[in-house]
Amino acid sequence: MTLKQNLKKLHKTGAGDLKTLSNLKFYPALKYHFLTPFYDVIIKLLVPEKRIKTRAISFLKPLHEERVLDFGCGTGSLLELLSQKDLKLQLVGLDPDPAILKIARTKIGDRAKFNQLYTRVLPFQNAAFEKVISSWVFHHLRDDDKLHYLRELRRVLTDGGTMIIADWGQPSSRMQHLFCFVTRLFDNFETFENQVNGRFPSLMEMAGFQVTVLGEEKTILGTLKYWQLCPR
Ligand SMILES: C[S@@+](CC[C@H](N)C(=O)[O-])C[C@H]1O[C@@H](n2cnc3c(N)ncnc32)[C@H](O)[C@@H]1O
Secondary structure: HHHHHHHHHHHHHHOHHHHHHHOOOOOHHHHHHHHHHHHHHHHHOOOOHHHHHHHHHHHHHOOOOOOOEEEEEOOOOOHHHHOOOOOOOOEEEOOOOOHHHHHHHHHHHHHHHEEEEEOOOOOOOOOOOEEEEEEEOOHHHHHHHHHHHHHHHHOOOOOOOEEEEEEHHHHHHHHHHHHHHHHHHHHHHHHHHHHOOHHHHHHHHHHEEEEEEEEOOOOOOOEEEEEEEEOO
16 A cells, blocks of 8 residues: 555544544553653663764754754653753753653753643744754654644744654664564554655655655664755
């Protein structure tokens, strides 16, 4: 089945219907809500989190006083690293999970603003950010949600802005295929599909971005890619 057929099927089944506006369903960071308080500890044990996020920020290249959105900010670790830069950035974290936002607020204090995502429409005006960054979020989203949020992120990004997505991509070796398969079994098998078969970038293009792969990391959970998205 082609990507377009897949999206049509999802729309027919009502997935991603705007009727869900006041009751956004989301996938918890580690699949189960009870694991959320342990997210930081678990992720550090499994992957070189700080190195990966530092590299994502180096690709983002934030400039003095720019407005930066972290889409699906989780516990705020990426925002914390951004806040350590001497750049007076206006940092905003967005996440649908109130429990994880509570952890982020405790960690970051007033160095960033946090917004809870209640609907599929991002709570920002058009062109509200020069930079958008997002790590390990899109593999939790179904295809129609991936496309929808990419379009929303395009809307809130300035025309000359840049977005960096760091997330699971196509495995780059046989061993990585195996690691990725195991991760998919424990995580969300269905939403990983277009991430690991290499078709995720075509959704980015459909949303109006020019896409470049800037790098990758081989980890025991699979191959992480850094994508740069620039509005076309
Ligand atoms: C694996 S965690 C990654 C958190 C953080 N970005 C990081 O790198 O540590 C995935 C995050 O995506 C959030 N999320 C789930 N559905 C979302 C959606 N529709 N929009 C934005 N964030 C979402 C979850 O609440 C969770 O915090």
